Amino acid sequence: MHFLPRIESLRGVAALTVVAYHVRVEFSGAPIAGPDAAAFYVLRCLSNGIGAVVGFFVISGFVLARSLEANPDPVRYFRSRIFRLFPAAVVVVALLAALYQCFGIFVGQTNFNPINVLLNMLMIRTDLNSVMWSLKVECFATPLILFSAWLAKRDGASWLWVAIFVLFALSFWGPYCYALGEPSSLAPLYAFIVGVLAHHYGPSFDIRPSVATAAVILSVAMFCYCGIFDRPALILMLECVSASVLVVLTAYFPLAVLKPLDFGMVRFYGKISYSFYLLHLLGILLANRLVSLSGLSLAELPVSVGAVTMTALSILVTTPAAYLAWRHVEIPCINFGRKKKLWNLAAQAHRSGEIG
Numbered sequence: 001m002h003f004l005p006r007i008e009s010l011r012g013v014a015a016l017t018v019v020a021y022h023v024r025v026e027f028s029g030a031p032i033a034g035p036d037a038a039a040f041y042v043l044r045c046l047s048n049g050i051g052a053v054v055g056f057f058v059i060s061g062f063v064l065a066r067s068l069e070a071n072p073d074p075v076r077y078f079r080s081r082i083f084r085l086f087p088a089a090v091v092v093v094a095l096l097a098a099l100y101q102c103f104g105i106f107v108g109q110t111n112f113n114p115i116n117v118l119l120n121m122l123m124i125r126t127d128l129n130s131v132m133w134s135l136k137v138e139c140f141a142t143p144l145i146l147f148s149a150w151l152a153k154r155d156g157a158s159w160l161w162v163a164i165f166v167l168f169a170l171s172f173w174g175p176y177c178y179a180l181g182e183p184s185s186l187a188p189l190y191a192f193i194v195g196v197l198a199h200h201y202g203p204s205f206d207i208r209p210s211v212a213t214a215a216v217i218l219s220v221a222m223f224c225y226c227g228i229f230d231r232p233a234l235i236l237m238l239e240c241v242s243a244s245v246l247v248v249l250t251a252y253f254p255l256a257v258l259k260p261l262d263f264g265m266v267r268f269y270g271k272i273s274y275s276f277y278l279l280h281l282l283g284i285l286l287a288n289r290l291v292s293l294s295g296l297s298l299a300e301l302p303v304s305v306g307a308v309t310m311t312a313l314s315i316l317v318t319t320p321a322a323y324l325a326w327r328h329v330e331i332p333c334i335n336f337g338r339k340k341k342l343w344n345l346a347a348q349a350h351r352s353g354e355i356g
Contacts, residue, residue, distance in 0.1 A: 004250075005262070006262065009261035009270040010247070010250055010261065014273070015269060017046075018052050019315055020046065020049070021050070030303045036302040036303055036305075039302070048223055048224060048227030055223075055239070057137070057138070057240075058192070058247055060141070060145070060192060061195020064077075064146075065145065065148070068150075077146055080337050083338075088274060089278060090121045091329050092278045093121045093129065095282075096108075096112075105285065106128075107129060107130075108128045109128060111127065111128075123135055136180055136184045137184055140180060140189075145193075148192070148196040152196055152200045167189050168233070194240055194241075194243075197244070209253065216246065219242045219243075222238055222242045226239050271326060272326040275329070286317050287313040287314040288310070290317070
């Protein structure tokens with residue numbers, strides 16, 4: 001159950017893809033023709049942000065299944081999830097509330113009354129930072145992953161396939177998809193179980209490196225192709241298949257085609273990917289304001305060039321804040337959640353108090 005750095009790098013690539021997606025959406029309404037239209041079409045394929053979120057879900061199921069195999073204690077599992085997901089989210093929501101109160105800056109709705117801020121911190125609502133819809137789904141999926149990993153270990157994968165089929169069928173039904181409230185969508189919920197299956201079956205894959213390389217290329221091509229569509233259930237399923245193949249091949253095959261995932265910069269964005277994802281809408285907003293204050297006009301550039309330029313600037317603006325949040329919020333809280341001795345002492349003190 002050793003650490004898989006390339007899987008972490010995949011998270012970084014997915015986070016950068018989401019930034020490119022949100023910037024590209026801002027440029028989608030501009031008039032465009034000729035070579036610029038072709039370049040923007042390619043950009044749309046490469047910036048499949050919704051597919052990247054589906055990839056996050058598959059990776060979460062895969063990584064957590066590995067963690068549960070190493071240590072199946074459910075108390076440890078839920079404690080780790082709480083200290084992994086909530087501290088950075090709480091800090092980012094508090095930052096957004098402070099920025100709104102002091103400077104009028106906001107990236108979502110402007111209902112910053114204390115109750116709504118608290119509900120956003122708890123991920124019950126996500127209107128102050130809309131990208132947190134996926135974290136709300138991940139919280140909802142936390143017990144599902146635990147149950148799936150337990151079921152796979154006890155009875156094999158048969159029941160997991162049944163669960164995937166049922167959840168996929170439900171993804172065509174609107175009331176189910178938005179049962180948590182819009183914009184949170186349960187449509188790709190089965191991706192977490194697919195991630196558990198990727199862990200369950202992945203080590204048994206035995207294919208030639210040439211076949212594995214071809215599978216990586218085809219999976220990336222399918223992922224990009226899905227980026228040109230809206231999000232019907234079938235497209236989400238194809239994105240999930242693409243992500244699961246990439247996760248398995250990245251985890252268990254040392255392929256040369258995946259060598260870019262070993263680059264230091266890619267690894268860096270993998271480490272800070274969670275905070276980066278939480279902060280990137282604010283980074284895009286600030287990048288837009290910097291462009292306005294500088295007097296530059298991206299409208300004078302081809303649309304595709306303007307989108308790429310704004311994406312690069314948004315990444316540059318978001319990175320320092322994401323690094324600080326990772327270094328000073330994520331890491332200390334994750335380490336605190338892992339201090340088994342501390343939690344055992346707390347439990348003993350609690351029991352002693354009950355006995356007293």
